Amino acid sequence: MALAGLLVADLHFNSLGRTRALLNTLATPVFWVADIPREVDDWAGQHLRSRSALIRDAERLRRENLLLQGRAQQMASLQAENLRLRALLGSTALVRNDVQVAELIGVSPDPMRHLLVINKGGQDGVYIGQPLIDAEGLVGQVVEVAEYTARVLLITDPTHSTPVQINRNGVRAIAEGNGSLDALEVHHIPVTTDIEPGDLLVSSGMGGRFPVGYPVGVVTQVDRDPGQPFARILARPSAALDRSRHVLLVFVGAEAESTRETPADRSADPAGGPAGQDSG
Secondary structure (H helix, E strand, C coil): CHHHHHHHHHHHHCCCHHHHHHHHHHHHHHHHHHHHHHHHHHHHHHHCCCHHHHHHHHHHHHHHHHHHHHHHCCHHHHHHHHHHHHHHHCCCCCCCCEEEEEEEEEECCCCCCCEEEECCCHHHCCCCCCEEECCCCEEEEEEEECCCCEEEEECCCCCCEEEEEECCCCCEEEEEECCCCCCEEEECCECCCCCCCCCEEEECCCCCCCCCCCEEEEEEEEECCCCCCECEEEEEECCCCCCCCEEEEEECHHHHHHHHCCHHHHHCCHHHCCCCCCCC
16 A cells, blocks of 8 residues: 555655656666677777688679789889870870789799799690789799699799880880899890989880889989990889789780680690890
């Protein structure tokens, strides 16, 4: 009866309002604790993703970024070439190549040879002499093809020569490896030639092995001896030859069309020239 009286009094006179408010205040932490699982679930659903999903996304973005950088790195060369061609022909030249992402899976243990192994081979259309680039510039060329892998000779290998031209003025030259990953030597440039430190060297396309316009290196040193007919020129490779994990295989012209042959047929192709050399 007493309880019923309290309920009637509270209903008509709100005599227990302050008590009820105090009890609600004391019960608030209980409500918070009871709501924690739902809050955690909502937060996790909005902000947390599985580690594997994040790794997949990062790998996808890295590959997409590499593709875009590979497409864009010819812009400096194209701008200079366009200015020359507009003055001469009133037209512009566009260079476009198909590419495929590959990953480095091995490095030659021989310190005298700059060789890499990539995870693409004959079944992916890789062919002898195929050029490779990374996000910054020319890396090298394929010298041996297996079914699932291929060996790549870097542009800094002592046996490798790359036809180049000075991007600023179009002067042609040959950049040769000297066994150091951070240096190229440019030979047979007369002492009177307009070439200075900071000049960008790009592939000239001479010899047909490398497409035109890919960055090869930046001139770092020019020594002119009046008693010598040629200047001594050193350049730093544009590509990150000692750091790149992913590279782009560039498919060029008729060679790319012949990739339906077997790897053995391609490795015996006499048109490719000596392994590791690019005539120019």
